[in-house]
Structures are given as C-alpha cells and as structure tokens.
Amino acid sequence: MPRRFRSRAQGRIEVVPELPEVEALAAFLRGRAVGRVIERAEVAAISVLKTYQPDVTELSGRTITGASRHGKFLDLDAGRDGAPLHLVMHLARGGWLRWREAMPDEPARPGKGPLAFRVRLDDGSGFDLTEAGTKKRLAVYLVADPAEVPGVARLGPDPLADGFTTEVLAGLLAGRRTQIKGLLRDQSVIAGIGNAYSDEVLHAARMSPFRLAAGLSADDVAALHDVIVTTLHEAVARSAGLAAGDLKSEKKAGLRVHGRTGEPCPVCGDTVREVSFADSSLQYCPTCQTGGKPLADRRLSRLLK
Numbered sequence: 001m002p003r004r005f006r007s008r009a010q011g012r013i014e015v016v017p018e019l020p021e022v023e024a025l026a027a028f029l030r031g032r033a034v035g036r037v038i039e040r041a042e043v044a045a046i047s048v049l050k051t052y053q054p055d056v057t058e059l060s061g062r063t064i065t066g067a068s069r070h071g072k073f074l075d076l077d078a079g080r081d082g083a084p085l086h087l088v089m090h091l092a093r094g095g096w097l098r099w100r101e102a103m104p105d106e107p108a109r110p111g112k113g114p115l116a117f118r119v120r121l122d123d124g125s126g127f128d129l130t131e132a133g134t135k136k137r138l139a140v141y142l143v144a145d146p147a148e149v150p151g152v153a154r155l156g157p158d159p160l161a162d163g164f165t166t167e168v169l170a171g172l173l174a175g176r177r178t179q180i181k182g183l184l185r186d187q188s189v190i191a192g193i194g195n196a197y198s199d200e201v202l203h204a205a206r207m208s209p210f211r212l213a214a215g216l217s218a219d220d221v222a223a224l225h226d227v228i229v230t231t232l233h234e235a236v237a238r239s240a241g242l243a244a245g246d247l248k249s250e251k252k253a254g255l256r257v258h259g260r261t262g263e264p265c266p267v268c269g270d271t272v273r274e275v276s277f278a279d280s281s282l283q284y285c286p287t288c289q290t291g292g293k294p295l296a297d298r299r300l301s302r303l304l305k
C-alpha cells in the first residue's frame with residue numbers, strides 16, 4: 001500500500017476511535033495489562049471522572065482480570081470476589097489511550113495539557129488517557145457493573161456479535177424514516193460505528209448516505225449487513241497486534257473515502273466529495289453511491305444564498 005501518497009488526507013482528518021480501534025486497544029490491554037496489579041490511578045482532569053462512588057483509590061492494589069469492549073467503550077475489569085469493579089472508558093472524539101512502558105515518576109496533576117487520566121501498574125508500565133481539542137468529552141466511570149454507565153446501557157446490538165444477523169438489521173431499520181448515515185452512527189441502534197466507518201460502509205454498499213432506512217429493500221438490507229460485518233472485521237484484522245500508538249495511522253491508511261475529499265475513489269476514480277454539517281462532515285463517491293450526482297452541501301448552499 002503506497003501510504004506516502006495519502007499524506008494529504010492523513011494530515012487533515014481527525015482519527016476518532018470506533019469499534020475496530022477500541023477492540024484493538026482492548027486486545028492490546030489483554031496482552032499487556034491483564035494480570036498486572038494497579039498501583040494507583042491519577043485524575044488529571046477532574047471533569048473526566050463521571051462517577052463519585054467508589055473513589056478512584058479503590059483501584060489501588062487490584063489485579064486487572066480482563067479487558068473488553070462495549071460499543072466504543074473500553075472496559076477494564078478489576079473485580080475481586082464479592083467486590084466487582086470496572087474501569088469503563090469512553091475516548092470520545094479527541095481522546096486516546098497512550099501506553100507507556102515506563103511511567104514518569106511525577107504524579108499527574110490537573111493542568112492545561114492533554115493528559116486526563118493515568119493508570120500506573122506494578123511493573124512500572126501503565127497508560128495515559130489523553131484528550132486533544134477543546135470539546136472535553138472523554139469519560140471515565142468506576143462502576144460495579146458496566147451496565148451502570150448510561151451510554152453502555154443504551155447500546156444497540158454489537159455488529160460483530162454472532163447474533164447480529166440480516167434479520168436483526170432489518171428489524172433495526174424497519175419503519176425508520178431516517179437517513180441511513182445517521183442511523184448507522186446512532187449507538188442505540190448499532191453499537192460501535194461512528195462517522196468514519198459509516199462512510200466506509202456506505203461506500204462499500206454503493207449506497208447514498210441520504211437514503212431513508214425505511215426505504216431499503218430486503219436485498220439492500222442483506223447487502224448492507226454484509227458490508228457492515230466485512231468492513232468492521234477487515235478493520236479489526238488490520239489493527240490486530242498493533243501497539244496502541246500505531247492504531248491511528250493504520251486506521252487512516254485503511255479508509256477509502258472518509259477524510260479523502262478531493263482524492264480519487266479507489267474503486268472508480270471519481271473524485272471523493274464531502275457534505276459538511278455544523279459539527280462534522282461526511283465523504284462519499286458520487287459515481288459509486290449517488291448515480292454520479294453530487295449531494296447538496298446544505299451548509300455551502302446556505303452560505304451562497
């Protein structure tokens with residue numbers, strides 16, 4: 001893959017962790033952190049911690065027994081007999097997990113930097129949760145049961161679970177007079193797909209992001225189900241075994257249309273286009289997805305009026 005030709009897009013797009021990256025982070029932590037004892041957790045940005053009880057000091061001395069994923073939430077199990085405890089983390093848009101083989105000696109202090117939360121392990125390693133940008137949405141929860149986290153409790157079915165069949169997807173879409181792009185990103189409908197992979201899924205399905213979910217035929221739903229599962233499995237496979245620090249560049253390199261406005265579509269060569277919204281943008285290929293017709297960019301057309 002000639003990655004050097006993709007530097008333009010790589011410099012511009014924001015990499016937001018979605019299901020494949022969180023899955024890879026969970027796998028990474030299973031290899032590195034499970035079995036280790038937590039020395040202590042340090043809160044560097046008070047707003048990050050969304051729960052008050054139990055206190056973070058409750059993590060100290062506990063062994064990490066598991067690392068898993070719920071949608072885009074990362075879950076470290078630090079429970080012991082009769083005292084369940086989960087450290088649930090949502091990296092949100094600007095958040096990331098940075099693994100460190102050797103943690104610095106000085107404690108994490110509230111400050112202006114990106115550091116939000118730090119976990120030190122008994123062998124001197126550990127990880128930092130960092131958040132770039134001004135919209136602070138990174139969230140950490142300390143709970144007995146992950147289902148106590150409202151965002152976890154609300155999650156729709158996981159698209160990589162065995163039970164996610166074409167029939168299940170058909171049931172989720174039936175009667176929804178909502179654009180398919182928005183529906184795919186809705187965590188209460190399907191867990192784990194965000195802005196990037198919904199663009200990728202719709203491109204692979206050759207489907208307009210503005211199609212109404214309720215209008216899809218049984219064949220459309222079956223094709224969509226196939227590309228959802230394939231796209232996510234491929235992304236998980238690409239990320240497998242990568243260190244936490246390498247996941248962002250791998251994600252960027254694997255994207256075909258997302259974040260690639262102005263570049264040629266790798267399938268047909270048409271120019272990838274974009275529709276902008278207040279808080280985000282979507283990318284698509286007109287030839288592959290909309291019969292060659294560019295979609296109206298509402299923000300742009302409003303500005304031109």
Ligand SMILES: [Zn+2]
Nearest residue numbers: 265268285288
């Ligand atoms: Zn195309």
